[in-house]
Amino acid sequence: MNQFIEPKILQGTRDFLPEQMAKRDYVLEKIKTVFTKFGYDAIETPAIEYAETILGKYGEEGSKLVYRFKDNGDRDICLRYDQTVPFARVVAANYKTLPMPFKRYQIGRVWRADRPAKGRYREFYQCDIDIIGTQSLVAEAEIAKVMAEVFTTLGFSKFKIKFNSRRLINSILNDLKIPAENQAGMIRILDKMDKLSPAEIKQELKSLASDSEVSKLLELVCVEGSSNERLNLFQKYNITEIQEFLKIAKGFGIPDEVLVFDPSLARGLDYYTGVIFEVYIPEVDIGAVCAGGRYDDLCSLFCPEKFSGVGVAFGFDRIIVAMEQLKLLDEISLNSQALVAYFDADTLPDSLKILGDIQTAGLKAEIYFEPAKIAKQLKYADKKSIPFVVMCGSDEKERGEVTIKMMKTGKQKTIPQDQIINYFKGYSSL
Amino acid sequence: MNQFIEPKILQGTRDFLPEQMAKRDYVLEKIKTVFTKFGYDAIETPAIEYAETILGKYGEEGSKLVYRFKDNGDRDICLRYDQTVPFARVVAANYKTLPMPFKRYQIGRVWRADRPAKGRYREFYQCDIDIIGTQSLVAEAEIAKVMAEVFTTLGFSKFKIKFNSRRLINSILNDLKIPAENQAGMIRILDKMDKLSPAEIKQELKSLASDSEVSKLLELVCVEGSSNERLNLFQKYNITEIQEFLKIAKGFGIPDEVLVFDPSLARGLDYYTGVIFEVYIPEVDIGAVCAGGRYDDLCSLFCPEKFSGVGVAFGFDRIIVAMEQLKLLDEISLNSQALVAYFDADTLPDSLKILGDIQTAGLKAEIYFEPAKIAKQLKYADKKSIPFVVMCGSDEKERGEVTIKMMKTGKQKTIPQDQIINYFKGYSSL
Numbered sequence: 088m089n090q091f092i093e094p095k096i097l098q099g100t101r102d103f104l105p106e107q108m109a110k111r112d113y114v115l116e117k118i119k120t121v122f123t124k125f126g127y128d129a130i131e132t133p134a135i136e137y138a139e140t141i142l143g144k145y146g147e148e149g150s151k152l153v154y155r156f157k158d159n160g161d162r163d164i165c166l167r168y169d170q171t172v173p174f175a176r177v178v179a180a181n182y183k184t185l186p187m188p189f190k191r192y193q194i195g196r197v198w199r200a201d202r203p204a205k206g207r208y209r210e211f212y213q214c215d216i217d218i219i220g221t222q223s224l225v226a227e228a229e230i231a232k233v234m235a236e237v238f239t240t241l242g243f244s245k246f247k248i249k250f251n252s253r254r255l256i257n258s259i260l261n262d263l264k265i266p267a268e269n270q271a272g273m274i275r276i277l278d279k280m281d282k283l284s285p286a287e288i289k290q291e292l293k294s295l296a297s298d299s300e301v302s303k304l305l306e307l308v309c310v311e312g313s314s315n316e317r318l319n320l321f322q323k324y325n326i327t328e329i330q331e332f333l334k335i336a337k338g339f340g341i342p343d344e345v346l347v348f349d350p351s352l353a354r355g356l357d358y359y360t361g362v363i364f365e366v367y368i369p370e371v372d373i374g375a376v377c378a379g380g381r382y383d384d385l386c387s388l389f390c391p392e393k394f395s396g397v398g399v400a401f402g403f404d405r406i407i408v409a410m411e412q413l414k415l416l417d418e419i420s421l422n423s424q425a426l427v428a429y430f431d432a433d434t435l436p437d438s439l440k441i442l443g444d445i446q447t448a449g450l451k452a453e454i455y456f457e458p459a460k461i462a463k464q465l466k467y468a469d470k471k472s473i474p475f476v477v478m479c480g481s482d483e484k485e486r487g488e489v490t491i492k493m494m495k496t497g498k499q500k501t502i503p504q505d506q507i508i509n510y511f512k513g514y515s516s517l
Numbered sequence: 518m519n520q521f522i523e524p525k526i527l528q529g530t531r532d533f534l535p536e537q538m539a540k541r542d543y544v545l546e547k548i549k550t551v552f553t554k555f556g557y558d559a560i561e562t563p564a565i566e567y568a569e570t571i572l573g574k575y576g577e578e579g580s581k582l583v584y585r586f587k588d589n590g591d592r593d594i595c596l597r598y599d600q601t602v603p604f605a606r607v608v609a610a611n612y613k614t615l616p617m618p619f620k621r622y623q624i625g626r627v628w629r630a631d632r633p634a635k636g637r638y639r640e641f642y643q644c645d646i647d648i649i650g651t652q653s654l655v656a657e658a659e660i661a662k663v664m665a666e667v668f669t670t671l672g673f674s675k676f677k678i679k680f681n682s683r684r685l686i687n688s689i690l691n692d693l694k695i696p697a698e699n700q701a702g703m704i705r706i707l708d709k710m711d712k713l714s715p716a717e718i719k720q721e722l723k724s725l726a727s728d729s730e731v732s733k734l735l736e737l738v739c740v741e742g743s744s745n746e747r748l749n750l751f752q753k754y755n756i757t758e759i760q761e762f763l764k765i766a767k768g769f770g771i772p773d774e775v776l777v778f779d780p781s782l783a784r785g786l787d788y789y790t791g792v793i794f795e796v797y798i799p800e801v802d803i804g805a806v807c808a809g810g811r812y813d814d815l816c817s818l819f820c821p822e823k824f825s826g827v828g829v830a831f832g833f834d835r836i837i838v839a840m841e842q843l844k845l846l847d848e849i850s851l852n853s854q855a856l857v858a859y860f861d862a863d864t865l866p867d868s869l870k871i872l873g874d875i876q877t878a879g880l881k882a883e884i885y886f887e888p889a890k891i892a893k894q895l896k897y898a899d900k901k902s903i904p905f906v907v908m909c910g911s912d913e914k915e916r917g918e919v920t921i922k923m924m925k926t927g928k929q930k931t932i933p934q935d936q937i938i939n940y941f942k943g944y945s946s947l
Contacts, residue, residue, distance in 0.1 A: 092569055094610040094819040097592070100565060102607050105558035105621065112559060124876055126853030126883030126903075128535035129542060133640050134564065134626060135530060135584075135596075139522055154565075156586030159630045162527070166565075177532050180524040186900045188886050191535065196564060200589045210563050221886040225859065229884070338869035389524040423556030429655065439768035446554055453556030454659070456618050456651040470616045473556075 099203030100210045110416045114241065114407060115194065118214060121236045122192040125229065127216055130191045132173035134198075138163035144172050144388070152199045166198040170213050171398075178219060179389030187220035194403075206373075206404070217398030219385055224328065226397045227362045227381060228335035234366055234377055234399060235341050241406065242415040246376075248345055249365045250332075251352035253380070256308075258325040259350075263303060269295040277308070277353035281374065307350065314348035321350065332362055358382045364399055371409040377401045424514070425452040425475040426468040428461060437479050441489055441507060445477065448511035452477075468494055475514075479504070529633030530640045540846045544671065544837060545624065548644060551666045552622040555659065557646055560621045562603035564628075568593035574602050574818070582629045596628040600643050601828075608649060609819030617650040624833075636803075636834070647828030649815055654758065656827045657792045657811060658765035664796055664807055664829060665771050671836065672845040676806075678775055679795045680762075681782035683810070686738075688755035689780075693733060699725040707738070707783035711804065737780065744778040751780065762792055788812045794829055801839040807831045854944070855882035855905040856898040858891060867909050871919055871937060875907065878941035882907075898924055905944075909934070 096102060103111060142150055145168055154166040167173055170193045178185070194214045201207060216233060218226040231248055238246040253274075260270045276291045283291070285305070292301040310317055314333075318326060329348065336346055354363045361381030368376055379399030386394050410416045427442045429435060438454060445452040455464045461478070468476045476492040483489055483501070490501045491510070502510055526532060533541060572580055575598055584596040597603055600623045608615070624644045631637060646663060648656040661678055668676040683704075690700045706721045713721070715735070722731040740747055744763075748756060759778065766776055784793045791811030798806055809829030816824050840846045857872045859865060868884060875882040885894045891908070898906045906922040913919055913931070920931045921940070932940055 091609075091821070092606075092819050094570075094606040095567065096563055096570075096606075097565060097567060097594070100563035102563070102610075103559075103561040104607070104611065104615070105560060108559040108561060123852040123881050126851075126856075126881055128851050128853075129533075129538040130535060131533040131538060133526055133530035133532070135527060135628065135640060137525065137527060140524075140526075151589075154586070154588065156584070158584065159581075164527070176522075176524040176526075177534070179521075180532075181534065185534070186897055190883070198565065210565060218886065223886040225865070225884065225886045229886075335865065335869070338866040340869075340873060389522050391521070421556075421558050422553040423558075426556075435655070435765065436768040439765070439770075443770060451554050451556055453620070454655065456648065456653040456655045456659075467616055467618075 097209060099201065099208045101208070105421055109421055110411075110419045111403075111407060113416070113419045114403070114410065115214075117240050118237055118401060119192070119194070121233055121240055122216055124236070125190075125233055127190050127192045127233075130174075130177065130193055131195060132167070132170070132177060132193070134167055134196065135164050136167055136173060136176075138165045140176055141165040141168055141172060145169075152201050154198050154200050168199060169197050170195060170215050170400075174215070174217065175386045176389055178394060179386040179392070182220075182386070182390070182392060182394070188218055188226070189220050190216070190218045192216045206408070208404070212403040214401040214403045215398060217396050219394045219396030219398075222395050224332050224362075225335055227332050228339050228341075230379070230397050230399055231332075231336050231346060231364065232339040232341055234364065235345050237377075237401065238366065238368075241410060243368055243409070243413070245369050246345070247347045247367050247369065248341075249347045249349040249352050249367060250329075250362055251349055252326075252329050252332075252362050253354075253359050254325050254328055254361055255321065255350065256353065259304065259307060259321075262324065263296070263300050265296055265300065271357050273304075274353045275355050275357075277351060278355040280351055280353070309351055314343070314346065317348050317350060328361060354378065354380055358384065360384075360395075362397070368409045368413075371412050373405050373409055375402065376405045376409060420472050422451045423453050423471055423473045424450040425477055425511070426464065426471075426473045427452065427454045428464050428476060428478045428480075429455045429458050430461075430478075430480045431458050434479055434481060434484050437484050437504075441477055441479055441504065444504075444507040445511050448508045448514075450475075450511050450514060465492070465494075475511075477507075527639060529631065529638045531638070535851055539851055540841075540849045541833075541837060543846070543849045544833070544840065545644075547670050548667055548831060548833075549622070549624070551663055551670055552646055554666070555620075555663055557620050557622045557663075560604075560607065560623055561625060562597070562600070562607060562623070564597055564626065565594050566597055566603060566606075568595045570606055571595040571598055571602060575599075582631050584628050584630050598629060599627050600625060600645050600830075604645070604647065605816045606819055608824060609816040609822070612650075612816070612820070612822060612824070618648055618656070619650055620646070620648045622646045636838070638834070642833045644831040644833045645828060646831075647826050649824045649826030649828075652825050654762050654792075655765055657762050658769050658771075660809070660827050660829055661762075661766050661776060661794065662769040662771055664794065665775050667807075667831065668796065668798075671840060673798055673839070673843070675799050676775065677777045677797050677799065678771075679777050679779040679782050679797060680759075680792055681779055682756075682759050682762075682792050683784075683789050684755050684758055684791055685751065685780065686783065689734065689737060689751075692754065693726070693730045695726055695730065701787050703734075704783045705785050705787075707781060708785040710781055710783070739781055744773070744776065747778050747780060758791060784808065784810055788814065790814075790825075792827070798839045798843075801842050803835050803839055805832065806835045806839060850902050852881045853883050853901055853903045854880040855907055855941070856894065856901075856903045857882065857884045858894050858906060858908045858910075859885045859888050860891075860908075860910045861888050864909055864911060864914050867914050867934075871907055871909055871934065874934075874937040875941050878938045878944075880905075880941050880944060895922070895924075905941075907937075 153168050158164050197213050272295050359380040360383040363380030365375040366377035381397045383395045384393050425445050427438050442454050478490045489504050492499045583598050588594050627643050702725050789810040790813040793810030795805040796807035811827045813825045814823050855875050857868050872884050908920045918931050919934050922929045
């Protein structure tokens, strides 16, 4: 008896079959188009790195989630956990020759040895852009513009780019006389605002500050109102950065309603120092679909130089989920736009010539591989949602014609073979 | 004293910086365009798989080169070694719902725990297309057509698609009365023809056949002449498959001089059963840049169904090396086509408006992030080979004008700001 290997994959990893890949490719291409429109260039780094490069950068929790192993030469190896640490390594190794300021995008897989759950994977894509080597707020504003264009281009009509400034948060905490050593901890707690209840947040904050300090802080950062109304309440704190940022963002043409000042926004990671961002799709309850901000110290683990920069990561998988939920991916089909039927050996050369003509007209097209019954060939076209089936049997061949079946309506049309290119030219932008 | 982590990577892995990535992306896009033109759809599989899926499929040598480790749950994990075994797993798991025949492409990284050498990497890209679920020779011919279009599209003018048939080789070996159990071994030796000397090949073959059998075999398969002259010498063997293949290939419009019958072509892997291919670039001494063929048993390790198919793998890294050597990638530049200079806060809004206009005209464009000296900004443009620098200082602002510097010639031109879109529209296909 045969023993088959079960064709299964690890939990938290995924096969992407053609229909899903078509959607993912569509989204990736749209995102890349915006990145390149603003002059970002791509880089790539290896999936496997020396353990000393990767470990110790993600806190205690993070380090447990790094895939780590020995290779044949007993070298200590890790799968990359994110793209930021490898990017810092690349910059440290190349900053003397890279153009500065340096702007790049990076789209690739990362791995986490995590317990899989809904929306939590062991292998997934990260999609990052960063500008490094400048302290100019034009960088923050450009990143905001890129985010706005990405989500507009993808078809989201109601997305919000929430922003705040770490400088403002620190200025508030200083004003409340919170000791410097407690501030990072309080920011990490504030970052959980959308996961915990107000009471829980309050409780956690009280471990680092007095009751009245916590109440004052929450009252301040949770204030309601428009961006401008809110901003007016913070005049006594350090808001010059935010004002300047908003002015440049206006120059970039980012609509006011898209950019929302949210003084409660904190971001969990310690390394942010200035403006921070999170993008939300109000109609979809999935958390931030893009996030990041200004940091001041990208490479100091790897080299004596420090690099200030701004970067955000697009949550590719969440964006796909949100688009599916909002039916923004329903029209994405497989590649093939026309199937040329295969009748017999005698008409095959004509059918191949017809295939070439359809492709010349700009359509993606294929020939069926076997002289099967036409019903079977139509079924194949139907399964792949191919809009046209083009037929040249012996009758058509004799008359120098071709029959085109429109699969959606079932209607057929017969035209001379020498008009195929002209006929399909109109459809090539399908 | 500070201890920095050395920003180094594992031998046999690579960082790709923007200039290299621009070339790689260009080549990948061209290849994908051909794949999709013929209706191939993409799939992706995980980089990490259960060890039982991956191991035992690549012979004794291959198995040593698989990266293998335990995860946190003590599961036995491997990095994928190629894309063929994961593809077989995907088909075994999904064949009941996939459209059949199924044609797909797959472009992704694979890992080999190998000793790195020139052109041999521990992490590299594979780029595969396969048609499965049909025995029709239209599949072989279409794959040949796709290969011809890929190499033509990439700008190679002299490439050759060498082909042969395993059925023909077996028919010759049978005629020489070579026992069936020795035939696979002899084919593996023939496959080394371009690596070993004729004397060495002869020597190795003699371990499996008599002197006169070896001489007859080599005389037959090493015959000189055109494809047709060679084919004529094999009339007594099984060549109906090759004749049929050539007829369909002609129907696809593959030029005669591209498709070269080479009876000495063998391919090393045991699983080929019919037509086999290797593509060579005569001007570049780098071995085959694409190879594959017909197989009859894709999935039998994973399921009771067998699938016949045809597939080839494009050697992405070798193709890049060959194109660089033939100077086919010299014109590929970074994304940015125009840099808008940044003079001061007063003119920044105008410069941002200008940036938007240039992008509206279809150019990829960026703004410099700091109001640095113009010489520094020009140097940045020069370093990134950006063809245009667009300037709007206070004088230009006052007159509603803009100055465009062509970096190649150094020439400048001043035009009204409202003509920017029209001016750059002509350049957008740069």
